[in-house]
Amino acid sequence: MIRIGVLAVQGAFIEHENIIKELGADCAELRQKEDIEDIDGLILPGGESTVQGKLLNELGMMQPLREKIESGLPVLATCAGVILLSRNIVNDNNRYLATLPVTVRRNAYGRQLGSFRTRAPLEGFGDFEMTFIRAPYIERAEEGVAVLGRVDGKITAARYKNQLGLTFHPELGNDNRVHKYFLDMIANPA
């Protein structure tokens, strides 16, 4: 059975686990570096990137996860997860996993009053309901990154090899197609 490691140091990780289990795969909560073993995929959930990033460093998880991703472990990152993955962050001096060659802007839509939900095209899925909560967007994608979705001209979904980054929250709706796609990425590596 496919086993997905869900980063569980802070944030909305249970929502991802529920969907993954519903789709018939297994989940492991990653809270310490010892937990990062025997996983076929990795989910970086929404939450606060500063908290998650700090805990990744202090719990000794940053380097092992980075190595796994660089050696091809499939990753699905949502919202704060994209910030952890991004090589560059416009308005933050911190760098975290930095494996996805894009530049993001944190809290790009402002405070909570700027949070919104919309339907927009997502490549391969048609119209998709996207929930943005104090979300970032991708300002620039380097060569080789496939842009899968935009809202108001800003990149909200991108894939680079084994890494899939979404600045919205597919785990908050009733649509599990993104998670299915992710499990397919694992079952059928490109």
Next chain:
Amino acid sequence: MADTRYELNKGLAQMLKGGVIMDVTTPEQAEIAQEAGACAVMALERIPADIRAAGGVSRMSDPKMIRGIQEAVSIPVMAKCRIGHFVEAQILEAIEIDYIDESEVLSPADDIYHIDKRKFKVPFVCGARDLGEALRRINEGASMIRTKGEPGTGDVIQAVRHMRKMNSQIAKVVSMREDELYEEAKTLQVPYELVAYVHENGKLPVVNFAAGGVATPADAALMMQLGAEGVFVGSGIFKSGDPKKRAAAIVKSVTNYNDAKLIAELSEDLGEAMVGINEQEIKLIMEERGI
């Protein structure tokens, strides 16, 4: 549209789960809290322990002070308004606060009515001692619940009591026959639909944090093991000997709340904890405000 806004507001609370929300009174403290790993900060002029000490009427903080904290950090900023004081809430919405805490820590402005939180775009968190209070606040539009505990005491007993009571009442509702839910709704003084939700899902329809009296990494882990989805720490941090270290330790303790060995390490050399007031010594019972 209104429904979407409520979903977004519940969603923000979901993103805070597994995290620690810290009371701060200055931009410097806010930075320390963010640096230590707070997932949000609560901006207020005086922390609950000092509100207790000072006595008198306690109100919403100066918007300028709150704005200073908003500018200092990138994590969500919350602020408190008095129970029933919808104009203080309007002011907090006007300065684009990320979450309003309609809080029993401040002096209540209304002894009957809570704020009609459905009228606002900005989300609200409210305190609750039991399932009835929680569902009443949710019915009024709260998108996040926290235990009331007894703020500013450093004594975790009330938070524990409230969390246990909530859990046992939820378990009771889950075990009921469907035809008993109508009567339960009447007893709890809440709409049937909310009771039915609890019956089906075995949880509140919104995120539930622990608050009030959490002072140590062990307190925080205790509340997590009892089922809290995250923790508010008020006076416990900046009333202690080494706020930076204690704050960081509480954050890690919440992440790994089942790892006693790690919590043992985290509990070492934290300096003095806030002195605290025992339950029997409290003169002002804040938890009885706004039920």
